[in-house]
């Protein structure tokens with residue numbers, strides 16, 4: 717840790733918000749990775765991995781609900797007082813867009829699967845499609861699902877880049893807001 721950062725005081729997110737942030741990052745990355753290789757897979761194993769993609773997507777939606785309720789209840793730590801008002805506003809807009817896309821993508825994905833006549837096998841129970849199969853409507857929703865997923869990838873990439881930029885260039889402790897506190901030894905960040 718650099719000398720300059722030792723003097724920064726960091727107001728962190730609470731542990732549950734931090735856990736949900738990184739768990740969802742992991743799950744979205746896996747859902748993306750699986751979607752990326754689906755077309756390369758042999759026909760025999762493809763349905764299994766398509767189902768894995770559906771299951772992870774559904775869990776992302778469920779976790780998002782938990783995360784939003786938790787956020788409304790607990791709130792977020794205040795941003796550093798020396799941060800420019802425009803930067804604060806921009807980060808709020810980006811976070812709102814990320815939340816919107818994290819909801820839109822799995823919802824549209826579920827609608828696509830259902831219009832294809834596909835259910836979701838969660839291992840212990842199966843959710844069958846409540847919709848009448850329609851390949852044309854399914855194709856339309858698939859386009860939206862993919863477009864929104866690529867938009868999320870670009871936006872989350874910018875978001876991660878800025879978090880790392882703040883950490884390594886501005887050295888203002890923003891990245892540490894989303895990290896659990898280390899056991900404090902003398903001279904460490906609070």
Ligand code: HEM
Nearest residue numbers: 741744787792807811814815872876879880890891893894
């Ligand atoms: C799929 C990828 C990701 C998504 C969808 C995502 C989404 C979000 C959202 C919605 C918030 C706002 C939390 C709130 O105020 O309720 C947030 C905060 C944050 N994220 Fe991510 N994130 C992703 C990946 C990353 C990565 C890779 C990093 C670090 C390299 C990162 C660092 C941070 C930090 C530091 C904050 C707190 C920023 C602040 O306090 O202003 N995120 N993230």
